[in-house]
Amino acid sequence: MAKGKPSQAEPAACRLYLVTPPALEPAAFAPLLTEALDSGDVACVQLRLKDCSDDDIRRACDLLRPIAQEREVAFILNDHPRLARETGCDGVHVGQTDTPYRDARKILGNDAIVGVTCHDSRHLAMLAGEEGADYVAFGAFFPTATKTAEYQAEPELLRWWSELMEVPCVAIGGITADNCAPLVTAGADFLAVVNAVWGHAQGPAAGVRALNAAIEAALAGSAG
Ligand SMILES: Cc1ncc(COP(=O)(O)OP(=O)(O)O)c(N)n1
Ligand SMILES: Cc1nc(C(=O)O)sc1CCOP(=O)(O)O
Ligand SMILES: [Mg+2]
Numbered sequence: 001m002a003k004g005k006p007s008q009a010e011p012a013a014c015r016l017y018l019v020t021p022p023a024l025e026p027a028a029f030a031p032l033l034t035e036a037l038d039s040g041d042v043a044c045v046q047l048r049l050k051d052c053s054d055d056d057i058r059r060a061c062d063l064l065r066p067i068a069q070e071r072e073v074a075f076i077l078n079d080h081p082r083l084a085r086e087t088g089c090d091g092v093h094v095g096q097t098d099t100p101y102r103d104a105r106k107i108l109g110n111d112a113i114v115g116v117t118c119h120d121s122r123h124l125a126m127l128a129g130e131e132g133a134d135y136v137a138f139g140a141f142f143p144t145a146t147k148t149a150e151y152q153a154e155p156e157l158l159r160w161w162s163e164l165m166e167v168p169c170v171a172i173g174g175i176t177a178d179n180c181a182p183l184v185t186a187g188a189d190f191l192a193v194v195n196a197v198w199g200h201a202q203g204p205a206a207g208v209r210a211l212n213a214a215i216e217a218a219l220a221g222s223a224g
Contacts, residue, residue, distance in 0.1 A: 014184045014215050015043035016208065017170055017192040019078075022050040022146070026063040032204050033064055036197055037071050039205035040212040043190060046093055048078035061087035074113060081107040081114075091115065091134065096124065101131050115170065119151035122160065129167040136161070137192065140173020141183060146194045149173055155186035162187025177210035184218035191215065 018036060020029070036042065045068045049057055057080060065088060068075040076091045077084040081104040084092040091113025094104050104114050115135040116128040125136040138157050140149035153173070161169045168189035175183065176196040183191060193211065200207030 013219055014188055015041060015190055016211055016215070017044045017046065017172075017190040018042055018197055018208075019046045019048050019172070019192050019194045020064075021194060021198050022048060023052075024049070024060070026060040029060075030063055030067060032198070033067050036204035036208050037068065037073055040208040042073050042208060044074045044076060046076045046078055046192070047089075048093075048194075054080075054083060057083055058087055061089060065089060076113055076115065084108060084112070093117070093137070101128060101133055105132060120153040120157060121151075122157065125161060125165075125169075129165055133167060135168040135170050135190065137170040137172055139171060139192075141171055142174025142176075142179055144174040144195070155182045158183060158186040158188050162189070177207075177214040180211065180214050181218040181221070184215050185222040 033045065047060055047064060049060060057077070061077065061083070065075045069090070074090040076093055077087070077089045078093045079098050081092045081094070081099050085108050092104050092108060093115045094101060095117040096119070101114060101116050108114060113134045115137055116133040118124040118128055118136045118138055120138065125138070128136050138153045140151065141153050141155070158169055158171060169187070170190040170192050171183045171188040172192035175191050175193050180191055191211065196211060197204050197207035200210070
């Protein structure tokens, strides 16, 4: 995701969207983020901190946001539109029980990225798209240990969405280099991952490279 809206991203038909681990120490995480972003193509970083104070989130944004933005990678905050505006993030991601899309848009303005979780629902995605969301996120596609996922999405949903709609779609939930091909070929514009990068046995750079290579291979395989 070049700095700007996901729909303006050009280099590939499907790109990586990194979501941070739910708990992190910003100073310790900064070199890992740098390593990940310098190792390959990443469109977007979402700071997703759970059970943290607003001040903890501010501190993490202040340290991590420049690492992404200096590399033309969009920096999106999960759940907190006001903090996203205050700290200079490129946008916010909101779920169905978070600040409603319209309120998030009012807080952040028209130039910001506002993405919306739509679980496995065509209806929620159409509502979000009609309201003006910059992307819709579907999931979980695979079992995930990162959070308790109450919904299960199928690749067919991505195919249906991407054939009918212009609004980009993000796939999330248990995605790895080994299982991502059906999501790429079904039309996901972005693959959002936590564990496949931050939990990669050889480190985050290897995680990014493996996912970049898997996306490229899937795109090449579906082109022929
Ligand atoms: C890209 C992306 N997709 C989905 C989510 C999940 O959002 P939500 O349902 O609000 O759950 P939490 O992440 O807040 O626990 C996401 N964060 N990012
Ligand atoms: C944050 C999040 N949202 C999901 C959803 O289904 O909406 S799944 C998920 C966790 C994604 O982490 P991992 O790549 O480690 O499975
Ligand atoms: Mg949320």
